[in-house]
């Protein structure tokens with residue numbers, strides 16, 4: 001008899017190319033769909049081009065433009081043109097700026113239960129809301145998948161999140177994921193996939209499930225997935241795609257590595273306080289404290305239901321004087337329906353500022369709040385400085401809490417508003433998105449590259465002795481926003497590694513790039529969960545360009561660790577936590593015969609200031625070979641022909 005399987009095992013085993021789904025082993029899986037966004041996409045497509053494959057070999061690949069749309073100079077516009085032409089030539093669908101945020105659009109237009117999706121954005125797990133195994137990765141991994149190569153991942157353990165009960169009025173999906181962050185923390189999901197199940201699931205619509213799987217990224221997990229049921233069918237039908245629906249649920253008797261129970265009826269409106277998404281408290285605890293800015297949108301909370309809820313709260317009310325409310329619908333479809341239904345007029349009349357359907361302030365592209373202010377956002381990340389204002393405190397909450405607080409001008413528990421609005425979603429919202437299909441005559445498409453699109457830097461193979469100074473020592477939970485900041489000033493440089501490298505660790509230590517260059521590169525030392533947050537491979541590429549050859553920490557976040565490997569930076573772990581305390585910036589660390597040691601085993605003997613230093617690595621043999629070759633592109637060239645279907 002066939003063994004009972006959970007949803008994760010079902011999808012992974014039907015896509016398995018090599019390896020076994022047992023924790024500790026490395027899996028290779030086939031990727032059905034890919035997505036990229038513009039801030040990671042240009043590099044991704046340059047890498048795809050470097051592989052010399054004429055057309056993508058996936059079932060579907062989509063290139064979205066949603067991050068970098070300020071176009072304050074030629075750079076972004078040039079990137080958009082490059083992305084449009086590259087998509088057309090290489091067999092990729094293209095979503096121009098203004099269409100919406102990649103994750104929201106992918107859910108509406110392309111997501112399908114049972115498929116695998118790899119995206120060059122850490123919130124790709126949004127697709128788990130529709131029953132996909134959707135994983136965030138660096139652009140190079142996505143380029144390999146587009147070229148038909150497998151995606152490698154450490155076999156995750158599966159955490160079953162059993163949902164019971166039903167959300168009470170004014171409590172919404174955002175509060176569910178904030179509750180999980182409160183319980184599990186930003187490190188709690190590392191090495192896990194969360195699979196949702198139980199009687200509470202049916203009470204959540206696909207966009208609500210997607211809010212939960214989206215922000216699951218903040219738990220550090222590989223991804224999160226919901227079953228595909230009647231609610232999924234209902235959503236896909238409303239999107240005109242019911243033919244792509246299929247049911248998907250765990251077999252009875254399916255096993256899990258761990259289970260937690262969340263009683264939806266017990267959850268209350270929550271808020272994540274600065275500067276971490278797991279710093280969670282009930283809104284009621286903050287009630288009455290002034291709020292300077294409120295922002296409603298982002299890939300976490302920009303669905304039609306979220307927007308209609310905000311509009312219903314704003315109806316016949318006005319935004320408090322002195323509080324700035326900005327609203328970004330998630331897609332053109334959502335915006336069109338808001339316009340059709342009159343909800344947009346309600347928002348405008350209430351005093352809201354309506355922005356484009358893009359990431360916008362979530363990634364510091366405009367709308368930076370004032371000095372020392374409080375900004376309350378329905379987004380997913382509140383890392384220090386991410387809003388563009390270093391001294392501002394970012395708080396994360398649901399659309400209900402955000403709209404209620406915008407009206408009051410102070411943190412407000414939405415339950416204080418009395419009867420909740422009844423939101424009725426249309427059966428078939430308008431579909432005005434302009435997604436361009438690839439060209440039927442790809443040979444005729446000429447790709448134009450603007451002057452800011454610089455060639456990929458080349459990496460050199462691992463030297464015999466890896467030695468260098470500790471260029472910087474940082475603490476725990478360092479995010480990719482610390483390593484490679486984004487925002488309106490730096491994001492336009494994503495296609496130009498020499499230029500963006502000048503901003504590495506800018507907010508932590510502005511001297512870092514010049515010191516790294518002066519010393520001829522070196523080593524970075526950090527604490528646990530190093531590199532949490534985004535999938536931006538620039539957080540590895542740019543340090544590699546500055547000569548960083550190793551990062552030594554207590555533990556890594558998954559995507560960043562993979563990006564370090566892809567760009568030939570050796571990720572090492574302190575064997576003894578006390579050594580981390582002792583090491584100082586400026587110490588010289590040397591690893592003799594690094595290749596020989598890597599080939600021998602997990603232990604790496606180093607010297608720090610002449611004294612022995614015990615380190616270890618957890619690289620698979622494939623990753624070890626990539627590091628030795630000086631990164632994945634070099635390795636792929638060496639093993640050419642392996643990226644064939």
Ligand code: MIC
Pocket residue numbers: 039040067120121122123136363486533534535536
């Ligand atoms: C983010 O939310 O930090 C981003 C911007 O979407 C990143 C991708 C990037 O840096 O381009 C992510 O989450 O992966």
Ligand code: SF4
Pocket residue numbers: 067101121123298299300358359362363379380
């Ligand atoms: Fe865009 Fe923000 Fe979502 Fe990242 S988290 S994809 S910046 S909306």
